[in-house]
Amino acid sequence: MSLIDLDNKKLATAVSSFQVPAKPQILIDIQKLMAEDEPNIDKIALLISNDVGLSSAILKVINSPLYGVNRKVSKIKHAVMALGLRGVNGLVIALLLKSSIQGxxxxxxxxxxxxxxxxxxxxxxxxxxxxxxxxxxxxxxxxxxxxxxxxxxxxxxxxxxxxxxxxxxxxxxxxxxxxxxxxxxxxxxxxxxxxxxxxxxxxxxxxxxxxxxxxxxxxxxxxxxxxxxxxxxxxxxxxxxxxxxxxxxxxxxxxxxxxxxxxxxxxxxxxxxxxxxxx
Structure with a gap:
């Protein structure tokens, strides 16, 4: 089976016996807000801020040398505005996955x-x-x-x-x-x-x-x-x-x-x- 020929049925069979982490509720909620016609940055930032581990991880990433911000970002709303919705979505997924694979x-x-x-x-x-x-x-x-x-x-x-x-x-x-x-x-x-x-x-x-x-x-x-x-x-x-x-x-x-x-x-x-x- 070629990797690029996978379909959903083959995938389901391949992974049915594994502990695949379910998408967390906070990610479902954030992505629902982002999918709106006019996403509300304040609501998205509030959701992220309510998760202490997630918000601190995002601030750590955006304040790293790779993002080259001129001054330290200390508020999630500012991080969301700096990263953009796509950027926040990608980082949130990555950070939540890291914390979801445990055992x-x-x-x-x-x-x-x-x-x-x-x-x-x-x-x-x-x-x-x-x-x-x-x-x-x-x-x-x-x-x-x-x-x-x-x-x-x-x-x-x-x-x-x-x-x-x-x-x-x-x-x-x-x-x-x-x-x-x-x-x-x-x-x-x-x-x-x-x-x-x-x-x-x-x-x-x-x-x-x-x-x-x-x-x-x-x-x-x-x-x-x-x-x-x-x-x-x-x-x-x-x-x-x-x-x-x-x-x-x-x-x-x-x-x-x-x-x-x-x-x-x-x-x-x-x-x-x-x-x-x-x-």
Missing amino acids: DSSISLERFWDNAIDIANAMSFIGGEIDSRIPVDTLYSIGLFHNCGMPILALKYNNYDDLLAEASVLTLNSLALEEQHYNTNHAVLGYYVATSWNLPSEICQIILRHHEVDYLDDITDSTEQLAFAILKAAENLIEQTRRQSVTPDWESVREAVFDVLGISDMDYSDLEDGYTLLY
Whole structure:
């Protein structure tokens, strides 16, 4: 079954036995307000403010160096106005998902999310440095969400950490081993979560296809390919700066990623140095 040929029936079958987090009520309420003909920013800001964890997380993100705000943002209404409705929606979804995937896991969920945040920050940083036409919040959401199927596998299978270790020894991404052992994979599960939580379709597609090393074989100058290239560059940047290694996909996609981003090896080294100084 090709990843891009998934339909709702196949998806439902693939994920029926997994602990897929339901969309929280606060997200349903926020998205309902945003769908109105003239969304009321005050009502949206009040909803977010009533959730202390969510509001503090949003303020932390918008006050990070990546957003480059001139002065510290301390009120959610100001954050909503600065981010825009699309930006707020993406961040709210990303932050709520992080807090919704909990339980007895065979991998460290704290370490998983720390790495996801690193990649989200790296994507936002690279997007800013290359003057990407993709909004920062979209890049951040892709970085945070792209592997969200992995903790769902880890919550169900107590040997998932062993599978990841095996993939690491073989210097492979884990998809083939996941299919072999579990008859599904983290890209499919992540896509299901992203669609059920109403992420934008372009983000859902990147989550589904983020390990397709031939995705850039025919370069079309699409925003989806640009997002994919930024994700691959960010994943490898984090792997190199944090663990002095390269990601399993990197050698297969490196040249095409540089073509899409319009950068050279030296430019990429400069990006690594710049990110390290920032973080």
